[in-house]
Amino acid sequence: MKGFKFAGIHAGIKKKDQKDLGLIYCKNPAVAAALFTRNKVIAAPVILGKKKIKKGLCQAVLVNSGNANCFTGDKGIKDAIACSKMVATSLGIPEDFVLVSSTGVIGQNLPMDKFKVGVPDIVIHLSADHADDFADAILTTDTHNKIVKKSGTIDDKKFSIMGIAKGSGMIRPDMATMLAFICTDINISAKDLKVCLSAASEKSFNRITIDGDTSTNDTLLALANGMSGVKINDTDSKKNFQDMLDKVCIELAKMVVKDGEGATKLIQIIVKGAQSKQDAFKVSETIAHSNLVKTAIYGEDPNWGRITAAAGRSGAHVVPEKMDLFFDDQPLILKGKWIGDEAEKKTAQIMKNKEITITLDLNIGKETDFFLFCDFSVDYVKINAEYRS
Amino acid sequence: MKGFKFAGIHAGIKKKDQKDLGLIYCKNPAVAAALFTRNKVIAAPVILGKKKIKKGLCQAVLVNSGNANCFTGDKGIKDAIACSKMVATSLGIPEDFVLVSSTGVIGQNLPMDKFKVGVPDIVIHLSADHADDFADAILTTDTHNKIVKKSGTIDDKKFSIMGIAKGSGMIRPDMATMLAFICTDINISAKDLKVCLSAASEKSFNRITIDGDTSTNDTLLALANGMSGVKINDTDSKKNFQDMLDKVCIELAKMVVKDGEGATKLIQIIVKGAQSKQDAFKVSETIAHSNLVKTAIYGEDPNWGRITAAAGRSGAHVVPEKMDLFFDDQPLILKGKWIGDEAEKKTAQIMKNKEITITLDLNIGKETDFFLFCDFSVDYVKINAEYRS
Numbered sequence: 001m002k003g004f005k006f007a008g009i010h011a012g013i014k015k016k017d018q019k020d021l022g023l024i025y026c027k028n029p030a031v032a033a034a035l036f037t038r039n040k041v042i043a044a045p046v047i048l049g050k051k052k053i054k055k056g057l058c059q060a061v062l063v064n065s066g067n068a069n070c071f072t073g074d075k076g077i078k079d080a081i082a083c084s085k086m087v088a089t090s091l092g093i094p095e096d097f098v099l100v101s102s103t104g105v106i107g108q109n110l111p112m113d114k115f116k117v118g119v120p121d122i123v124i125h126l127s128a129d130h131a132d133d134f135a136d137a138i139l140t141t142d143t144h145n146k147i148v149k150k151s152g153t154i155d156d157k158k159f160s161i162m163g164i165a166k167g168s169g170m171i172r173p174d175m176a177t178m179l180a181f182i183c184t185d186i187n188i189s190a191k192d193l194k195v196c197l198s199a200a201s202e203k204s205f206n207r208i209t210i211d212g213d214t215s216t217n218d219t220l221l222a223l224a225n226g227m228s229g230v231k232i233n234d235t236d237s238k239k240n241f242q243d244m245l246d247k248v249c250i251e252l253a254k255m256v257v258k259d260g261e262g263a264t265k266l267i268q269i270i271v272k273g274a275q276s277k278q279d280a281f282k283v284s285e286t287i288a289h290s291n292l293v294k295t296a297i298y299g300e301d302p303n304w305g306r307i308t309a310a311a312g313r314s315g316a317h318v319v320p321e322k323m324d325l326f327f328d329d330q331p332l333i334l335k336g337k338w339i340g341d342e343a344e345k346k347t348a349q350i351m352k353n354k355e356i357t358i359t360l361d362l363n364i365g366k367e368t369d370f371f372l373f374c375d376f377s378v379d380y381v382k383i384n385a386e387y388r389s
Numbered sequence: 390m391k392g393f394k395f396a397g398i399h400a401g402i403k404k405k406d407q408k409d410l411g412l413i414y415c416k417n418p419a420v421a422a423a424l425f426t427r428n429k430v431i432a433a434p435v436i437l438g439k440k441k442i443k444k445g446l447c448q449a450v451l452v453n454s455g456n457a458n459c460f461t462g463d464k465g466i467k468d469a470i471a472c473s474k475m476v477a478t479s480l481g482i483p484e485d486f487v488l489v490s491s492t493g494v495i496g497q498n499l500p501m502d503k504f505k506v507g508v509p510d511i512v513i514h515l516s517a518d519h520a521d522d523f524a525d526a527i528l529t530t531d532t533h534n535k536i537v538k539k540s541g542t543i544d545d546k547k548f549s550i551m552g553i554a555k556g557s558g559m560i561r562p563d564m565a566t567m568l569a570f571i572c573t574d575i576n577i578s579a580k581d582l583k584v585c586l587s588a589a590s591e592k593s594f595n596r597i598t599i600d601g602d603t604s605t606n607d608t609l610l611a612l613a614n615g616m617s618g619v620k621i622n623d624t625d626s627k628k629n630f631q632d633m634l635d636k637v638c639i640e641l642a643k644m645v646v647k648d649g650e651g652a653t654k655l656i657q658i659i660v661k662g663a664q665s666k667q668d669a670f671k672v673s674e675t676i677a678h679s680n681l682v683k684t685a686i687y688g689e690d691p692n693w694g695r696i697t698a699a700a701g702r703s704g705a706h707v708v709p710e711k712m713d714l715f716f717d718d719q720p721l722i723l724k725g726k727w728i729g730d731e732a733e734k735k736t737a738q739i740m741k742n743k744e745i746t747i748t749l750d751l752n753i754g755k756e757t758d759f760f761l762f763c764d765f766s767v768d769y770v771k772i773n774a775e776y777r778s
Contacts, residue, residue, distance in 0.1 A: 106694025305495025
C-alpha cells in the first residue's frame with residue numbers, strides 16, 4: 001500500500017530472542033482515529049495516546065511487546081514521552097505525530113536503554129515489505145501473527161486496507177482487541193474515520209471474548225493517508241469503505257479468537273428473537289463468557305443445559321418453554337424440549353468441528369445479536385498460571 | 390438435635406454406586422424459610438418450592454442428586470409433585486408439608502421408577518444419627534460432605550443449629566449455594582426466620598464464587614422446630630440466634646469454596662476505602678470472578694497487575710495512584726507503586742499457602758466489602774469438560 005512502511009526487530013525488551021519492537025511510518029501525516037480500553041486502570045501509552053489522537057493526525061506508531069508500561073506512574077508517562085521523542089528525532093518528524101503503544105507484563109518500567117539503541121536501529125529497517133516483521137514484533141502469547149489485506153474500488157479507483165492485530169488473553173467486549181492497527185490509503189476526514197472505526201468495532205472487536213478480562217492497554221488505531229486518491233465524499237463511498245473496513249476487522253477479530261490462549265475451537269453464538277437489542281446482547285455475552293459453556297465445548301459436549309442456564313442468569317427476559325437451540329443447522333431443543341437421542345448424536349458430531357455456530361432463538365421478540373468466542377482448555381489455565389514465571 | 394431425623398441411600402438415580410437420595414424429617418411441622426436461585430431458568434422443584442414455602446411450614450425434605458429435574462417442562466412439575474406425594478404417603482403427613490429438591494444433570498426426566506422404590510425405602514432408614522448419610526446423598530462433584538453444627542444459649546437455655554450443604558461448580562452470588570439445609574430447634578416465627586436467613590446469606594453464600602455461573606436449582610432452606618424451648622422474642626435473642634446462624638452459614642460457604650471444582654486454594658478478597666458499598670461490592674466481585682486472577686493464584690503468582698486491572702474494569706470509581714494492595718499483612722503496592730523485590734519475594738512465599746487474604750484499599754472512601762473464591766486449576770477444566778461423558 002502506498003506511503004506506509006513497517007519494521008519489526010528484537011530490541012531486547014523480551015528476554016527470549018523474539019521480535020519485540022515494531023514501527024509503522026507514513027510518508028505524510030495520516031488522518032488518524034482510535035478507540036482505547038474502557039478499563040479505568042490504563043497504561044501510560046494509552047493516557048498519552050488519548051491526548052494525542054485528538055489532533056486527528058499521526059505519522060508514526062511505535063509498538064513494543066514484553067512490557068505494558070502500565071501501573072508505572074509518572075515514570076511511565078515520562079518513558080512513553082521519551083520513546084515518542086526518540087522516534088520523532090530518528091525520523092525527523094514532529095513528536096505530536098508519534099503514537100506509542102505497549103503490551104506485556106504490568107508494573108515494570110520500560111527498559112529505556114533498549115529503546116535508546118532500538119529506536120534508531122528500527123528506523124533503518126523500515127520497508128513497505130516488512131509488515132510481517134511488525135506483526136511479529138507486537139505479539140505476546142499469540143501463536144502466530146495476524147494480518148488481513150483487502151482492496152476495493154470506488155468510482156473505478158482502487159483503495160486498500162491492511163489490518164494487523166495481536167490478541168490472545170485478557171480480551172472482552174469492553175474494548176475487545178488488545179492491539180490492532182489499520183492502515184488505509186483512502187482519503188477520509190478524521191471525524192468520518194472515527195465513525196467508521198466505531199461501527200466496524202461494534203461488529204468485530206466488541207463482539208469477541210476469550211477470558212472475560214479487559215486489558216489496560218487495548219488500542220484500535222486507524223491511519224488513512226489518502227494516497228490512493230480515492231475520496232470518501234458521499235453516502236455510497238462511505239458505505240463502500242465501511243463494508244471493507246468491517247470485513248478487515250471481523251476477519252482480524254476471528255483470528256484473535258481462534259488464537260485465544262489455549263483455544264481449540266471458534267464458536268459463534270447467535271441469539272435471535274429477543275425482546276430488545278440489549279437483551280439479545282446480554283444473553284449472547286453471558287453465554288460467551290460462561291466458563292461452564294466454554295469447558296463443555298472444549299469437551300466437545302453439546303451441553304445445552306449450561307447454555308440455557310447461562311441465558312437464564314443473563315438478566316434478559318427469557319421464557320424457557322419458548323427456546324429453540326441449534327448447533328449449526330441441527331436443532332437440539334425446540335420450544336424448550338430436548339428432541340431426542342438422534343439429535344443429540346448429530347450435535348455431538350458437530351461439536352467435533354473446529355468452527356461451530358450455536359443459535360439460540362428466544363422466540364419472544366425480533367431482536368438479534370451475536371458473540372464470537374473460544375473454548376476453555378486445560379492449556380488456557382497452564383498458560384495463565386505460568387505467565388510471569 | 391431434638392426432633393429431626395435424616396437418611397441417605399443409593400436409589401439408583403446415579404449410575405455409580407453412590408448415595409443419591411436424601412430425606413430430612415421433622416417430628417412436627419417446622420417453621421420454614423427459603424431463598425432460591427435468581428436464574429430465570431429454574432428447575433421444577435424450585436418452581437414448586439417457591440409456592441409451597443409461602444405457607445411457612447415444612448415437615449419433610451426429599452433431595453436427590455444425579456438429576457436436576459430442570460428443563461423438563463410440565464412432566465418435570467408432575468414428577469416433582471409425584472415425589473412429594475410419595476413422601477407424604479410414606480410418612481403419613483400432608484403433602485403440603487413436603488418440599489423436594491434436585492441437583493445434577495439438566496434436561497432429563499426424573500427416573501420415577503427409582504423413586505417409587507426409593508422413597509418407601511428411605512423412610513425406613515430415618516434416624517437422628519444419619520445426618521452424614523443425608524449429607525453424602527446430596528453431593529454431585531463435591532469431594533466430601535459438608536456439615537456444620539453449633540450450639541448457643543439464650544437465657545441459659547441451649548439451642549442448636551445444624552447446616553448441611555453441597556456445592557462445587559456453578560456457584561456465584563446471584564444465589565450462591567447450590568443446596569444448603571439448615572435445621573434448628575429454636576422457636577422462631579417464619580417471618581423472623583426469613584429475615585435472619587437472608588442476612589446470613591448476604592455474609593456467606595452471596596459472597597462466594599467458584600466459576601461465575603448460577604445454578605437453576607440453588608436452594609437455601611431453613612427449618613426451625615422449636616423443640617429446644619428457646620424462643621426468639623426480643624432484639625437480644627434475635628441477635629444471638631443471628632450470630633450463630635451467620636457462623637454456620639459462613640463456615641458452610643467456606644467449605645463449599647474450598648471444595649470448588651479443582652480448587653487448590655481459598656482466597657478472601659477484601660476491598661476497603663471505596664466511595665460506596667456498591668463500588669466495594671463491584672470491585673471485590675470482579676476480582677473474585679477474574680479468570681486471569683484465578684489462574685495466577687493457581688500458579689502461586691502474586692500477579693497484582695491482574696488484580697488492579699480487574700478493579701479497573703469493575704465499573705467502580707478507582708484511582709490507580711491511590712491503591713494499596715496487601716497479601717495477608719504484606720504490602721506489595723502502596724499508593725499505586727510496586728514497593729520492590731523484597732516485598733515481591735515475601736508475597737510469593739505467602740502465595741504458597743492454602744488460605745490467603747488479599748486486601749485492596751482503594752483509599753478514596755470508607756466503604757468495604759469482600760468475596761470468598763477459589764483458584765482456577767487445570768482440574769477445573771478437566772472436570773467440566775468431561776461432566777456429561
